Amino acid sequence: MQIKVSTKYLKTPSKKMQPIVSLIKGKKVEEAINQLKFLPKKGGRFLLKSLESGVANARHNFNLPSQDLIVKEVLIGEGPMLKRWTPKALGSATPFRKRTSHLTIILETKPGIEIKKEIVKKEKVEELPIVEEVKKETKVVKEEKLKKPEEPEISKRVFDVRRVASGRHKQNLDRLRRKEKGGIIGRIFRRKAGDK
Numbered sequence: 001m002q003i004k005v006s007t008k009y010l011k012t013p014s015k016k017m018q019p020i021v022s023l024i025k026g027k028k029v030e031e032a033i034n035q036l037k038f039l040p041k042k043g044g045r046f047l048l049k050s051l052e053s054g055v056a057n058a059r060h061n062f063n064l065p066s067q068d069l070i071v072k073e074v075l076i077g078e079g080p081m082l083k084r085w086t087p088k089a090l091g092s093a094t095p096f097r098k099r100t101s102h103l104t105i106i107l108e109t110k111p112g113i114e115i116k117k118e119i120v121k122k123e124k125v126e127e128l129p130i131v132e133e134v135k136k137e138t139k140v141v142k143e144e145k146l147k148k149p150e151e152p153e154i155s156k157r158v159f160d161v162r163r164v165a166s167g168r169h170k171q172n173l174d175r176l177r178r179k180e181k182g183g184i185i186g187r188i189f190r191r192k193a194g195d196k
Contacts, residue, residue, distance in 0.1 A: 002108050005057065005104070007050045018076060024074065032051060033052065047105075074105050075106075
């Protein structure tokens with residue numbers, strides 16, 4: 001019996017996963033889990049999580065204890081690459097690739113162990129008769145929801161007393177007068193011919 005577990009888009013390159021994979025190939029599941037728990041590599045965490053998921057699937061779906069399972073095969077494939085940039089000297093940048101990987105673990109039972117498959121018969125659920133009165137009530141509720149209450153029209157423009165300017169502020173009057181005169185540039189560069 002084979003149990004297949006796959007995890008996609010792991011944020012680590014397949015090159016870094018390969019040495020970790022070779023550690024657990026062909027081992028018992030319990031030994032592989034112990035090996036991965038104390039491995040100080042990021043890829044080991046991903047592998048451990050997938051392996052535990054496969055053991056849980058075997059226990060739940062086929063009533064297989066983890067002692068009866070062996071890691072038959074672990075496949076690592078390359079996933080999509082994210083292209084990113086890193087800043088360098090003099091305002092330049094160089095590209096680099098964030099690689100991802102896909103992981104597939106195949107677990108197998110030890111030779112000589114038979115699996116008992118239980119066939120569960122599904123019971124038919126009795127259909128309840130639909131009451132017509134309930135349907136009528138729901139229609140009435142829908143009709144009431146569709147009718148919108150009429151709202152009185154409100155003028156679109158809101159009048160605010162604070163926005164009405166009774167007079168200009170004294171601080172801003174100087175700026176306005178400078179703009180009218182032409183500013184400081186007009187005083188410096190005057191085009192008069194007879195003032196020599």
